Amino acid sequence: MALWTEQDQQKFNEIVTQLRNWTSQPCLTCKSPLLAEDVLYSNALGLKTSPKCLPCLAKGLEQNQTELKNTLLQHIRRRPCLCKAFEISTGAQALPAELDCNFTPTENQPLSLTNSPLVPDLIWDAGDLGCGDLVLLLRGKLRAMLPGKLLKVTALDPGAPEDIPAWCKMTGNRLVSQQHPLYFIRNKE
Numbered sequence: 001m002a003l004w005t006e007q008d009q010q011k012f013n014e015i016v017t018q019l020r021n022w023t024s025q026p027c028l029t030c031k032s033p034l035l036a037e038d039v040l041y042s043n044a045l046g047l048k049t050s051p052k053c054l055p056c057l058a059k060g061l062e063q064n065q066t067e068l069k070n071t072l073l074q075h076i077r078r079r080p081c082l083c084k085a086f087e088i089s090t091g092a093q094a095l096p097a098e099l100d101c102n103f104t105p106t107e108n109q110p111l112s113l114t115n116s117p118l119v120p121d122l123i124w125d126a127g128d129l130g131c132g133d134l135v136l137l138l139r140g141k142l143r144a145m146l147p148g149k150l151l152k153v154t155a156l157d158p159g160a161p162e163d164i165p166a167w168c169k170m171t172g173n174r175l176v177s178q179q180h181p182l183y184f185i186r187n188k189e
């Protein structure tokens with residue numbers, strides 16, 4: 001696990017509070033009792049004050065429940081504060097060593113398998129910035145670039161596969177390539 005920072009401790013404390021407040025409360029959609037995992041999955045998707053159960057999250061995102069769970073577990077595994085909260089909230093149980101699927105995430109594939117001949121004019125690592133912060137900073141990056149230039153973005157947030165394409169469509173910027181966590185965006189002309 002990565003080095004534990006003061007920011008990680010703050011986030012962890014917030015997550016523990018969310019777990020206390022929401023675990024066993026009714027899902028805001030179907031009213032079934034929320035499990036601790038549901039609260040953490042909702043947190044990972046940015047739904048800190050309106051958690052939902054995994055089936056309702058998957059339905060709302062129009063995704064397969066198992067695939068969504070695997071994506072969220074990968075996200076949780078990369079965040080020390082979420083990982084620690086997951087382990088504590090599930091007793092002594094650690095994150096599953098193996099995911100429930102048989103695919104290799106793009107980020108673990110060799111560079112030669114990504115088939116990306118795109119040469120960006122600017123590279124930006126957005127880390128795990130979520131929806132609002134991600135698109136605000138993305139807007140600033142693109143505004144600083146000349147029209148038609150290509151920006152390569154690395155965005156680890158599990159909501160990025162929905163947020164970035166929607167934002168590009170809304171703003172007129174062109175999403176040239178999308179292989180989570182990598183996105184190539186051409187600045188609007």
